[in-house]
Amino acid sequence: MKIAVITKTIITSFGLLILLAPQRTHAQLVPQPWVSVGGKDGDVTYSVGARALNWGAELGFGPDSATGFDLLKFLSLPVVSPYLGLGYYSEDKGLAVSGGVQVGAGDNLFLGVGYNSVRGINGQLGIKF
Template identity: 70%
Template sequence: MNRAIIAKSIITSLGCLALFAPNPAAAQIIPQPWVSVGGKDGDTTYAVGARALNLGVELGVGPDGATGVDVLRFLRLPVVSPYVGVGYYSEDKGVALSGGVQMGAGDRFFVGAGYNSVRGVNGQLGIRF
């Protein structure tokens, strides 16, 4: 075989391996819980959430006693983990859209900031097990 063909095959194989290589599963299976406090229109809002396998769920309480759940999708990057989500809230609040970012604050803790269309701007504090 030609050396150029062998080199191209090796480079392509390594590229595919890097692209499709699985992330360490043990670290992703253990849920990472967090609490969130924020505000919208002068009301304080609260939420609790958990993340595993780059998916998350957040149960929140918004203004006027609206309660709901958001499903989140995380993008795992080296330093930060941005996320987007969609949820549904009671008290005629309807569908909520959310987005934000979480990042490590040491070996066992992480912090985050986000926005939810029902609950407003919020800060997050979580723990890794």
């Protein structure tokens, strides 16, 4: 019981840290798009997303033809950008929670890994303009 309370407290604290963290003054104004492929319960899942001003949006396609939209909040650090998000999916999948991290892999490329409660674990590949 104590472990569950501690885990919920840590997740909530991390979420509040991301939402309340100050943004950089030179925030990225040009959207940074990415594509994602993953899987859950043996089904392949896909998504496309974009990020600007430390906020992101992702259109996802999950198992059982579920389609949904996620709103993401990023914490922009020098190389690594963790994120948390909430979404809603069709086909009675309902509310989705997501989180992950994106890492710069060069001047114009970034890689990421994430988890979405509807779409499962996914890998991301994106570009910076």
